[in-house]
Amino acid sequence: MTITREDFQIRAREFLEANAAPRSQPPVGWTERELVAECRRFHQALADAELGGITYPVEYGGLGLDKGYLEVFNRELSQFQAPLVPAAISHGMCLPVLNDFGTPEQRDRHQSRVIRCDEIWCQMFSEPGAGSDVASLATRAIRDGDQWVLNGQKVWTSGAQYCEYGLCVARTDPAQPKHRGLSMFIVDLSLPGVDIRPLRQISGSSHFNEVYLSDVRVGHDCLVGGEGNGWNVAVAMLMYERVAIGAGGSGAMSQAMGSAKLIKEARKRGRDRDPVVRDSIADLYIRERIQTFIGMRIRQAAASGKAPGPEGSIAKLNTAILSRRASDAAIELAGPAGQAWDAAAGDAAEWASAVISAPAMAIAGGTNEVQRNIIGERVLGLPKEPDPFKGQPWEEVPRS
Ligand SMILES: Cc1cc2nc3c(=O)[nH]c(=O)nc-3n(C[C@H](O)[C@H](O)[C@H](O)COP(=O)(O)OP(=O)(O)OC[C@H]3O[C@@H](n4cnc5c(N)ncnc54)[C@H](O)[C@@H]3O)c2cc1C
Numbered sequence: 001m002t003i004t005r006e007d008f009q010i011r012a013r014e015f016l017e018a019n020a021a022p023r024s025q026p027p028v029g030w031t032e033r034e035l036v037a038e039c040r041r042f043h044q045a046l047a048d049a050e051l052g053g054i055t056y057p058v059e060y061g062g063l064g065l066d067k068g069y070l071e072v073f074n075r076e077l078s079q080f081q082a083p084l085v086p087a088a089i090s091h092g093m094c095l096p097v098l099n100d101f102g103t104p105e106q107r108d109r110h111q112s113r114v115i116r117c118d119e120i121w122c123q124m125f126s127e128p129g130a131g132s133d134v135a136s137l138a139t140r141a142i143r144d145g146d147q148w149v150l151n152g153q154k155v156w157t158s159g160a161q162y163c164e165y166g167l168c169v170a171r172t173d174p175a176q177p178k179h180r181g182l183s184m185f186i187v188d189l190s191l192p193g194v195d196i197r198p199l200r201q202i203s204g205s206s207h208f209n210e211v212y213l214s215d216v217r218v219g220h221d222c223l224v225g226g227e228g229n230g231w232n233v234a235v236a237m238l239m240y241e242r243v244a245i246g247a248g249g250s251g252a253m254s255q256a257m258g259s260a261k262l263i264k265e266a267r268k269r270g271r272d273r274d275p276v277v278r279d280s281i282a283d284l285y286i287r288e289r290i291q292t293f294i295g296m297r298i299r300q301a302a303a304s305g306k307a308p309g310p311e312g313s314i315a316k317l318n319t320a321i322l323s324r325r326a327s328d329a330a331i332e333l334a335g336p337a338g339q340a341w342d343a344a345a346g347d348a349a350e351w352a353s354a355v356i357s358a359p360a361m362a363i364a365g366g367t368n369e370v371q372r373n374i375i376g377e378r379v380l381g382l383p384k385e386p387d388p389f390k391g392q393p394w395e396e397v398p399r400s
Pocket residue numbers: 089122123124125126127128130131132133155156157158159208360361363364365366367368369370373385
């Protein structure tokens with residue numbers, strides 16, 4: 001596609017004005033079902049307007065443009081509210097992995113459908129006994145002719161309740177050390193043997209699920225990145241995840257409850273002269289700016305063709321810390337309304353829900369401690385964490 005960045009920006013702006021609400025408007029209180037439908041509609045319209053899949057190849061449903069165009073689009077998007085959350089994992093993590101590791105047939109079959117949200121994908125990594133140490137996972141995949149048979153349990157699978165497919169990492173060779181002998185599969189979630197059970201959260205919603213796999217048969221053509229290469233594919237996906245959480249703007253929490261919003265709230269409550277309130281909002285503002293600069297640095301590196309690296313962990317860690325601080329400052333201002341609210345109390349429910357959700361940022365996509373370990377090893381050059389079972393076959397390592 002040949003289009004100048006200026007024309008592309010105009011096209012993006014016109015599309016967003018017609019299809020999304022300005023950021024200054026109060027958010028629409030959609031139910032999950034409505035939000036998912038809106039998300040699909042938005043991405044289909046985006047693709048029809050030749051604005052979807054900006055950096056992906058034309059033959060797989062993208063526009064084949066460089067990452068500078070993506071920056072232009074994201075800058076425009078930051079002025080609007082769009083129903084993107086249900087496809088955040090699908091677009092932020094699964095799509096780039098499919099693009100990097102998928103076979104031409106897999107990309108032909110799925111890529112443009114994922115771009116358009118005709119299919120939404122989820123990430124099936126964590127298990128009850130394997131979260132931070134995801135390489136120790138126990139879900140098995142055994143070859144049977146030209147099929148693989150999957151058995152095991154995944155947990156915390158965000159969005160599985162409305163997704164069509166999941167990228168599932170499973171153990172194909174237990175005689176290998178834990179990081180080897182893993183493979184990545186595309187799993188159709190409507191297959192017999194897939195049982196999705198919602199988990200109820202503190203907020204009352206059910207954002208994630210347990211997914212049980214009982215004799216689920218997938219074709220050999222569902223293997224992504226080759227047999228035994230699952231850890232490399234998983235690491236790439238985790239890198240994309242950290243960048244998506246940490247560098248996708250100034251962070252989800254700061255949009256919901258950023259310093260600008262807290263200043264308004266402090267004025268409304270007559271507390272804008274309170275030195276403690278002023279101090280906490282000023283601290284938040286400084287950290288938001290730092291987060292913006294970290295994000296810009298990462299996105300510029302990506303735009304120049306650099307693969308995501310450990311800087312994604314810095315961004316992700318900072319986002320989690322920022323969310324927590326925003327939440328603490330908000331609860332201090334909101335008082336009891338940050339925990340219990342009445343339906344008529346304006347945006348109190350939105351506040352309370354943002355406060356309740358803040359701790360999740362320190363866990364999702366790898367906990368703060370895990371990000372600190374990565375930064376220690378890969379940025380500061382500190383010694384690796386000792387592993388007494390390093391190099392030992394997975395099946396011989398004791399597990400609880
Ligand atoms: C909102 C949300 C959405 C999620 N969505 C998904 C999803 O879509 N798909 C998916 O597969 N998973 C998902 N997860 C799961 C997430 O990746 C895991 O919860 C996370 O990796 C931590 O694993 P765990 O819960 O098993 O905790 P554990 O690994 O058991 O950790 C428990 C505690 O021990 C600490 N710890 C563990 N190892 C170390 C270490 N080596 N050094 C120092 N401290 C350590 C941890 O920091 C933590 O405090 C989601 C989680 C959340 C909160």
